[in-house]
Amino acid sequence: MALPQTITSELDALVTHYPDRRAALIPALHRCQEQLGGWLSPQTLEDLAAYFGLEPVEVFGVAFFYPMFRLRPRGRHLVSVCHNVSCSLRGAEQLLEHVCKVTGAPVGGTSPDGRFSVVRVECQGACANAPMLDLDGTFHEDLDPERAERILRSAP
C-alpha cells in the first residue's frame, strides 16, 4: 500500500519548508487524518514511515502522543465537548451527558450507527461563552442540553 498521490504531492511540497524532512511529520499526520477518513490507520502510519524513512513505531509514538490524532476509526461527525473550568462551572458535565444520550456514543467512543464520535477536550478558548462544543470544526457556544440536542439532530 502507499499513500494516495494527492497526499504525497502535497507532502513533497510540505517537506521543502523544513530543514529536515521528518520535521514535517506532524503536519503530515494532520493532512492524512483530514483526508483519509478522519483517523490514522496502522497502514497510514506505516505508509508515512516509509515516506519519511522512519520506523513505523516512531510515527506511531508521535501520533500516540498527541490527543488530536485519532488511531481508531471515528463516526461521520466528531463532537468535542470542553470540560475545562469555565465550561464545567456552567454545566459542561450535564451537557456531555446529554450529548452522549442523544448521539448514542460513549465518551471517547462512536455511536453504534457510526454517525457520531464524542470526545472530551481541553479548553478551546471560548470560555466567555461557556459551555461549548465543537461539531466537525464549528464552535457552538452558550449551550444548554436542549440547544445542543437541536444542533446535533440537524447534523446531516
Add this chain to the structure above:
Amino acid sequence: MYSNKITDHGTPARPSTQQVTLQIDGLAVTVPAGTSVLRAAAEAGIRIPKLCATESLEAFGSCRLCLVEIEGRKGYPASCTTPCEQGMQVRTQTPKLASLRRNTMELYISDHPLDCLTCPANGNCELQDMAGAVGLREVRYGFAGKNHLAEPADASNPYFSYDPSKCIVCSRCVRACDEVQGTFALTVAGRGFQSRIAPGPTDFLHSECVSCGACVKACPTATLMEKTVAAHGQPDRAVVTTCAYCGVGCSFRAEVKGSQVVRMVPHHDGKANHGHSCVKGRFAWGYATHPDRLQKPRIRQRITDPWREVSWEQAIAYAAGELRRIQQQHGRGAVGAITSSRCTNEETYLVQKLVRGAFGNNNVDTCARVCHSPTGYGLRQTLGESAGTQDFDSVAHTDCVIVIGANPTAGHPVFAARLKQRLRQGAHLIVIDPRRIELVRTPHVAADFHLQLRPGTNVAVLDALAHTIVTEGLQREDYVRARCDVAEYEKWLAFIRQPRNSPEALQAVTGVPAELVRGAARLFAGVRNGAIYYGLGVTEHSQGSTTVMAIANLAMLTGNLGRPGVGVNPLRGQNNVQGSCDMGSFPHEFPGYRHVSDPAVRGLFERHWGVRLDHEPGLRLPNMFDAALGGSFKGLYVQGEDVVQSDPDTQHVQQAMESLECLIVQDLFMNETAKYAHVVLPGSSFLEKDGTFTNAERRISRVTRVMPPLAGKADWEVTVALAKALGYPMDYQHPEQIMAEIALLTPTFRGVTYEKLERLGSVQWPCNEEAPDGTPVLHERQFVRGKGRFVVTEYVPTDAHTNASYPLILTTGRILSQYNVGTQTRRTANNVWYAEDLLEIHPADAEPRGVRDGEFVVLKSRKGETTLRAVVTERIQPGVVYTTFHHPESGANVVITENSDWATNCPEYKVTAVEVTKAAAPASSWQQRFGEFGKAQESLRPGSEG
C-alpha cells in the same frame, strides 16, 4: 547471593586528549573533557543514585535521581547530562539532595507493585537497590489512586515478557533498541501518566522487534524479563564463555544455577560484541538440553540394521576396528575425516592430527571448504595472509563501507548493529547484492548506492569499479607504488584499463546501470577510510577466489589496508571457521597454513608427533564423495558437520554416504548425515567443554565449561579415545595442553596461552614474540607477503547460465532466526519466526507462472527438484529467485549443482539455473523419498519396535 551487577559508570566514556579536573565531594577528580559528572563520580568510586542512566546508552536525564549540587549553579542539575568542567565543585550527598531523591523514589514506588519477594528480579533489581540507596522507608500515597498495577503483561515473545505494571518508563529499553541495536522497534506511547512502552500498535512478537535482547538487558526492573529467569530463579554464578553461533564470536556470561543455564548475558567486556547480542546467542541455547540430544553411542553394521546403544569403549573399539579393517582391505588412503567449524580449535587440531598421525594420510577437510576457502586462497595470493585484516572495532573509524555478498543484519547481527551505528553517524554505504537486503534501506540508514547485480557477476562489477577508479585517476598511486609489487601492478593496470572492463561495457552482463557503478567508485575512492565487508555471496561462486582477489585489488588500489577503519573483512559464517582453517583442517596444509610437501615443516611435526607423515596432499571434501562413489574411499569420520544437508547436490552426497562401509558421525543430534552412519558418537555442546574459538577478526576467545558433557565425554576426549584405539595414543588431560602444543608448533599462535586469554579476555593472532598481546590490524607496516600483489581478475561467466528449460537464477542465503542447517535453532523457539524455508520470487516472474503468495511451487534444476512455499516480493529482482536451507525437508541443496570455485572447489551455491512452476503436491519425489527414509531410520532407533 550471586550478583550480576557490573560496574556501570552511568554514561559512555568520552575519549578526549583534553583533561579537566573538578572537585566531587571534596575529592579532586581528573577526567577527559566531555565526561559526565555522573561518570566522573563513578570513576572516583562515588556512587550517585541513578535509574535511567547506564553506560551503554547516551545520557537521558529523566529519572531525576542523579541530581547533584554544583557550586554557583541554580537548582539541582542531573549529573548524567552535565559535562564536567574545569574547577567545578560538585556535592553528591546533602540533606536536600537526600530528601529530593527520597521523594522521587517514593513517587516511583507509589505506582510499583510491592511484590519484591515473588518478583523474578528480586536481588538483581536496580529499582530495589535505589530504594535502599536513597533510604526510602515509607510510601505515603497508597495505591488508592490511579495506577498501572493491573495492566496486562505481554508474553507474546517466546523468550521474554513485558510487564507494564513494573515499568518506570525510564526509556532505557527504547534507547537500547535505537542506539545499540538500531532497530527502532520501541517507543513511549501516550504521555504523562498514560505513558507506556509499546512496540507499535501491536504486541512484541508481531512488531519489528528482532529479539536481540538489548532492551531486556537495559531494563532496570523486572518489566522486561527473560522467561527462563522467571521459571528458574536467579542464577548462583556466571561463567564467561564464547557464543557458538556465527563468526562474530560474541562473549557471553553464562549465568548458571547448579549446572543449569538460567540466562546468557552478553559480556560487557567482550571485545567482539561490547555487551550486545542477537536472538541466537542470547536466547536460542535451549537446544543444549533438548530431549533429542544424543546421550549414548550407537553402532550398527549396515544402515538398514537397527541401532544398538553401546558403551563408549565398545563404540570406539568398533569404529577403530572398522577403520583399520578398511585400510587393510582398501589401502591407507581409503579413510579420512571432516573437521567442524563449530568445534573448538583444540578439537579441530586433534582431528587433523588423528588423520595425519593415525590414519597415515592427509585425507582431512573441513566445512570451510564449502564456505570461505576462496577467502583463504585469494587473500593469501594478494596480501600474504589468509584472514580478515581488521578487528570489528575498526568499523567505527570507517567513512565508507562496501557490503558485498553479505547480509549482516541476518547473518552477523551484532556486527550489523555496530555498522548501523557508524552509518547513523554519517558514514557512506555501498551495497552490492542481487537482493534488496535490509541494509539498503532501514530507518535512519540508507545505502548511497545499491548495485543490484545479476548473481554470478561479482567480478565484472568489481572490475568495473576498479576500471572507473583507474581511468578517472582516483587511485592512491603513492600507496600502491610504495607498498605493492609494481611490475604486477602495471600488468594489472594494462588489463583493467581496457574498455571491455568499463561499467558501460559490462552493464549488459551485470545488469547494473553504468552511472551507478561510476558513482560508487568515485565515492569509495574519495573517502579517507574505505572498508570492504563480504560474505558467502562472494566466495560461493565459480569465480569465488577471483572475486576475493578483486576485492583485495580494490582495497590496495584505494590505499585501504593497514590501519583502523579500512580493510578486507570476510564475515565468517560459523563460530570457528577461521580457527578450523588455522588448525590445519585442509588436506594440503598443516596448522598455520604450511604445505604438507615442505620437508622442514613436516620434519617439525614428525618430531613432535612421533610419526612419519605423508607428503602428498589428501582428498578434498567433494573428492572424498567422488572417491566413495568410485569405490576407493570407504571410511569417514565426520565431526560436527551435516554434509547431507549442507553440501551441494544432495542426492550425490546421499549416494556417497550410502557407499561407505564405515561412517562415523559425531554430533549433538541425529542429523541427516547420521541417518547414513554406522557409528554415532554423541557430541558435546559449547556449554559442556573447554577450548577456544577464533572469530572472523582472528580473535581467539575462551570457551568455558558450564555443565558436564551430557553423554560423558567432551568432543576432544572422543578423538583422543579414537586415536588411542587406533594405536596412536594422545596424552592430554585438558584442552589447555592441546593449545600449548598448537602454540609450540604454529608461529602465529606462539604467544597464545589460556592464562593470557583469561587475563586479556581474548587475543587476535598473530600472537607471538613480535606481538605478545595480538594483532588487531594486519599489514600495518607492510603486507605479510612483503609487496602486495595485484592479480588480473578476468570475468568469466559461470556455466550455470539460464536457458529455455531453466530460465531463472536461484541464489541462496540465510535469515536471522535460523542458523545454517538449523540443527540447533530448529530445536528452539526460534521456529516461531521461520518454521519453513520460503522461495522469494518477483511478481514479474510469479504472475506468468500463475504463482501466488503463499502457494507451493516446484523448484527444479538439472540436478533435482523440490517443493516449497513461495513469497512474492520485490525484494528480489526479476529473473532471480531466492531461498534458504535451514530446514532439511525443503531440500534447497537438492537443486544445487556440482559447479564450484576454480581454485578451491567451494561450491557455487549462489548461482543455479532453475525453473519454478506451480506445485500439484506439497512434496516432490525427492521429498517423498526423504520422508520415507527418515521414517525408516526412525524405526531403527534404539528401543523402537521396528
